Amino acid sequence: MRHPVDARRPAIYLVVGVVLALGAALLGGPAATGAPAGPAPAPQAAAPAQPAPACTEVRESLRPRGPLPAPGAMPAGSTMAAIAQRGRLIAGVDQGKFLTGYRNSLTGTLEGSDIDVVHTIAKAIFGDPQRVQFVVLNIADRATALERDQVDVVVNNFTVTCERQRTVEFSAPYMPASQRLLVPLGSGIREVEDLGGRTVCTSLGSTTEVVLRDLGLQVETLPGIPDCVLEMQRGRVAAVSSDDVILAGLAAQDPNTRVVGRALDTARYAVGMRPDEPDLVRFVNGVLEAARADGSLAASNRFWYTGRLDPVPPPPPPVYRD
Template sequence: MSAVNPRRPAVYVVVGAVLALGSLALTGPGATGAPPPPPAAASEPATPAPQCTEVRESLRPQGQLPAPGAMPAGSTMAAIAERGRLIAGVDQGKFLSGYRDPLTGGLDGSDIDIVRRIADAILGDPDRVQYVVLNIADRAAALERDQVDVVVNSFTVTCARQRTVEFSAPFMPAEQRLLVPLGSGIEEVADLGDRTVCTSVGSTTEIVLRDLGLQVSTLPGIPDCVLEMQRGRVAAVSSDDVILAGLAAQDPNTRVVGRTLASTRYAVGMRPDEPDLVRFVNGVLEEARADGSLAASNRRWYTGRLDPVPAPLPPVYRD
């Protein structure tokens, strides 16, 4: 049976710097009657961090995958096998990709299929998984804190994220489109006119919509936007088509429409200091492409709900 840990990672607040500043205020030269020191020369402005300009590809698998239970000694996979379970960061609220089945109470979806495949490759049992439910903002932090082995949660490969996350070769494409009510007359963004489209706050989706000159409303999550659309307060919702397809399946009075506004790629997220696991997971994904199970998973979840059904992406490596 899979263990489920729905708790979000803890957040710690550091107050030592504030206390240190208070101590300086009490013991500095002004407190003893000494003349204040001359003003310091203006410091040079800090050099901004270099801009991220290029997404790098993943690490190539090395040879044939070892058999389950025969992981290389000292490897990350051997440590997972010794622990007896894979710890995976996932979502439980994205219908079709990662969601909790109300009938069984278990997690299911296309992302969960990938997690189970990785667990089976390491442990010989797809059910030996401890699922950690993560919000979008927690995905990279959970890896940095070593709270999970992998994150499979509609995780988009971006240059900025690659500063702290090593990604597998992407396994699924996603395209930014629109979700609209049936009978709305909206087929493309041009049909919105001066009506409002909603998306998640601070997302790359928001940037794309504003660059198109659209009237944009932002809320914490896409489900919040759907609720606003159902209330008639916004005309459309924009996000990745894979996510929108799940929402449309839950509300048959909506549909996914329009041309692609932006393209992205989903991949498995891992720690940069565990390249052996990255290569291993890429080997698992290559086998899933070759035997057709990756394409079969996409057809299972998205046929009749997304046209076209996303096809598995061919791998590209940097080495």
């Protein structure tokens, strides 16, 4: 059915047109000059993102400022005071690396040289080394856990690299390490050259992977070194490569393996923290300095690695950038 035409509509349309034209004139639009509106300009392509500058140098850490505050008396407004208020230090660690960070099957507790470092930091904040919530992390998740503010610190064989320093602030190193090979007894493998095209396994996202690929080796990566050991025991890979302190723990667990080869690379383990919490970085460096001075850091290394790693690595002296 046709609807009757409303005679008022042309007048309404005219009024609306006048209002729109006046608005365009006031805003300087196309109607301001009476020129017809042309086609909209084509959107300009976004400029390609500039790649991040290549890393060329590892930065040293931040110097401690003054004496350490007494446990339970963290400076007001500091990151440490916020941790103290929460009642526990949240630390990202591993639970599968014998001697460095592992879960004792008899007690269910986490133990190892890295775990000792976490307890030392907690004791400095609370006066109680047990005030810790441990968060178990895969190698590839360490930096992400800090970026997402899931942990306060990461103490998990965390090697200081220039690339990682884009998103992580590290303490001064507390332990040196050398990258080597773990192989089955009787394999005939003594150096990487003896692999003869066979596969070597290491953890995904580790600096070890980069070194192995740069050597032209056939590499398989898995979430953790224990996964690689299982692959080696099944005969699917010929060797496992990681830091000697990690491999020493694996060899201690499996007497049918041994650590061999020259150092393919050297590393420095440090505590990882968020870049926007420099006060915590300086505090942790003060804690590590005290542990070097009283001998407790070296004593921890001797406890875990004597008879399993020769020589037992001493704590490196700190160097700071400020």
